[in-house]
Amino acid sequence: MMKLGVLGVGDLTEKMVRGLRRSGSDITIILSPRNRDRAYGLARDLSCELRESNQAVADASDVLLIGVRPGQLEELAREVSLRPGQPLISVVIGVPVSDLQRLFGARDCSRAMLSAASEINRSTVAVFPAESIAARLLAPLGNVVRLATERDFELATVGACINGWLYFLIHELQQWFCDKGFPPERAKDLVLSSIEDCTAYSRYQTSLSTGEIGASIAIPGTFTAQGMEVLTQLRANAAWRAACDRVFEQLIAKQG
Ligand SMILES: NC(=O)c1ccc[n+]([C@@H]2O[C@H](COP(=O)([O-])OP(=O)(O)OC[C@H]3O[C@@H](n4cnc5c(N)ncnc54)[C@H](OP(=O)(O)O)[C@@H]3O)[C@@H](O)[C@H]2O)c1
Secondary structure, X not given: OOEEEEEOOOHHHHHHHHHHHHOOOOOEEEEOOOOHHHHHHHHHHOOOEEOOOHHHHHHHOOEEEEOOOHHHHHHHHHHOOOOOOOOEEEOOOOOOHHHHHHHHOOOOXXXXXXXXXXXXXXXXXXXXXXXXXXXXXXXXXXXXXXXXXXXXXXXXXXXXXXXXXXXXXXXXXXXXXXXXXXXXXXXHHHHHHHHHHHHHHHHHOOOOOHHHHHHHHOOOOOHHHHHHHHHHHOOHHHHHHHHHHHHHHHHHHOOO
């Protein structure tokens, strides 16, 4: 039975553990002790094991999942010494494989980028390298996107940020309906349903691009077209592009 050690039990790794168990995975999951309440709760509720130190987690595990924040990685690396050849999967944003190998030693290092929807097995699971242990182990958490280069992986990381921004956009639209008098639940249902409908139809219409579908709806003279004019005047789409550029430039700069 595979033993997965988790170094850094936080928001994302908790959701990943929940998703793995939700998928029926019965691999052994061994948790680091920091953030004790969270780790203890997971161990108790989801049949995970807890160890007294990061080193004890590493010693007991076949594969390690690193889930600390970028600024906490150096400290973590000072606290553990991994076995030669012990594979490592990192979900730490913006830290390339070369840095992971510098910090943890030359070994099989793979990277993964996921979203909160890992918890319900519906995340995008971006992985690099394409044929990595991360791709196999994390497949139950959602839609695996295998990236052949680290640059492509950073592009997929921008996708993970877009996922976060979309929550704010959805909230803003929902709030507009509430301001006009809709109760929050109805506003939420309407906006989410509209987005789900759009996603489903875009996937169904394989012969049309999403731009073409949009253009077929926002034909001149329609209310949709009027709204699009406002969005274009206010450079709404340009703002999204600028946000993507800002994140991507920083991620690429870290690759050196
Ligand atoms: N949250 C997301 O949806 C998301 C999405 C994509 C990627 N990520 C990436 O996932 C990583 C974690 O993000 P997060 O939001 O889950 O952060 P988080 O909730 O702060 O989780 C990090 C956890 O690691 C613990 N930790 C820090 N140093 C440690 C050490 N030396 N040994 C053991 N545990 C240690 C932290 O404890 P303390 O609280 O005591 O510091 C915390 O419990 C980040 O690198 C982020 O870029 C997150």
